[in-house]
Amino acid sequence: AIAGTGFVGYGIYSNRNPPEQVDPDPNKKTLVVLGTGWGSVSLLKKLDTENYNVVVISPRNYFLFTPLLPSCTTGLIEHRSIMEPVRNFLRHKKAAVKFYEAEATKIDYERRVIYVNDESEIKGESHTTEVPFDMLVVGVGAENATFGIPGVREHSCFLKEVNDAQRIRQRIMDCCETATFKDQSPDEVKRLLHMVVVGGGPTGVEFAGELQDFFENDLKKWIPDIKDNFKVTLVEALPSVLPMFSKQLIDYTEKTFKEETIEVRTKTTVKNVTDKYIEAEFTDASGQKQLEKIPYGLLVWATGNALRPVVKDLMAQIPAQKDSRRGLAVNEYLVVKGTENVWAVGDCAVAGYAPTGQVAAQEGAFLARLFNQMGKTESIDLELKNLSAVQETAPNKEKRDEAFARIKDLQRRRRRANSMGPFEYSHQGSLAYIGSEKAVADISWLTGNLASGGTLTYFFWLSAYLSMCFSTRNRILVIMDWTKAKVFGRDVSR
Ligand code: NAD
The missing domain is CATH 3.50.50.100 (FAD/NAD(P)-binding domain)
Structure with missing residues (x-):
């Protein structure tokens, strides 16, 4: 191995970049991302994970490149060639991300928890538990429409x-x-x-x-x-x-x-x-x-x-979703209408675009930018708070001016961070x-x-x-x- 790089030969990287984080950091918000499809993965790729306690929940521990799936049906392409384990890219994030291979069976919006179910083949049983969230991104996709046609x-x-x-x-x-x-x-x-x-x-x-x-x-x-x-x-x-x-x-x-x-x-x-x-x-x-x-x-x-049951159930809990038929109605910042802390991307969201991977990927990337900016704003706010204390207790004018200049600069940066426009496909x-x-x-x-x-x-x-x-x-x-x-x-x- 080449010291310090984790390189052990021919592209095999042994290091896990972010240090393991056992418990969530109480000073950070918990951001839960449901799904590992086009929307969620594009968000995770660009997200600065150090700003949040990031938890990813999906029954699939890989991303699937769906455009080439028809080629797998004839053996032209082997399915593993279009699968990418989520662990592969999550381990390169700056701060650790928790991944649970499980299905989200219900989102309790009032209690801010998600019920997850893990079907373990090894144990031969299923295990249900709850995961709390402060912020939630629903990227669970859709299921196959059958229109109730028998058989x-x-x-x-x-x-x-x-x-x-x-x-x-x-x-x-x-x-x-x-x-x-x-x-x-x-x-x-x-x-x-x-x-x-x-x-x-x-x-x-x-x-x-x-x-x-x-x-x-x-x-x-x-x-x-x-x-x-x-x-x-x-x-x-x-x-x-x-x-x-x-x-x-x-x-x-x-x-x-x-x-x-x-x-x-x-x-x-x-x-x-x-x-x-x-x-x-x-x-x-x-x-x-x-x-x-x-x-x-x-x-x-x-x-x-067609809508997945977990999405249908969430919609039934939010009065503002009453008239939406095809999925979670979102505003121009992809916030689920009727909520403040839930976003939706991809095929489960109704943002006025066709349900394609291309749309989902752009929505995911947009949310990553939005969350990165929100993270930046929060850290600026914290610094501003500390600086005003410094300014008040500064021993001389020189120190006060220094703190004042820094406050001005931070305020300017905060305004810039806040000026993100809505999602445009x-x-x-x-x-x-x-x-x-x-x-x-x-x-x-x-x-x-x-x-x-x-x-x-x-x-x-x-x-x-x-x-x-x-x-x-x-x-x-x-x-x-x-x-x-x-x-x-x-x-x-x-
Ligand atoms: P689709 O919704 O695009 O097409 C389904 C078709 O089934 C419709 O034309 C509908 O009229 C027909 N249909 C419905 N019920 C029927 C019935 N009982 N009998 C006969 N026909 C019936 O579905 P899709 O192809 O799965 O695509 C889903 C989404 O994914 C679309 O938005 C599509 O654009 C996107 N997608 C894009 C690509 C690409 O760009 N290459 C590839 C795959 C999927």
């Missing part, structure tokens, strides 16, 4: 978390292996190899594209028997997929899907899900509503976000991968309003996502996975 939770796969991607990967291979098993009826083979994606938002579109790539590049070579029956269908209730993109890019996506032989069923709404088929409503050529049974082997449900554009090494991009900062699709855009998408990866470690792992898949093909083992 969705029981029979479909979602695409939000690492285990969802792993489940899909297993299920794809299960369908292929079962379809090629001895004595399967032709109808059963067709059903098993029908991959249905519900929801034509970016999640559904990117997954459909990745899955078709998997079939074209690898599956059909490894398992030629499935060649004639493997089919991907995308079902969307609205008249087009990707409604947030421009008309030109929607047309481009639909045209590309046609070339890739992905069937797009727009104006088709899923009403019921069973273990072997979905029931979808569509309008036929004569304007009549029809109900059709669509058999499937794999069903991926990507119809957007700066949209950097939207990107989506659509399969066969093509992507679509709506980017406003490049040339006014550039909308582009195609292979060049794909390389832009690649480099943009690589540069957005959390760490150099993640970036290297992703590049290695891509290279490995290009050279050897994807790994089709279950």
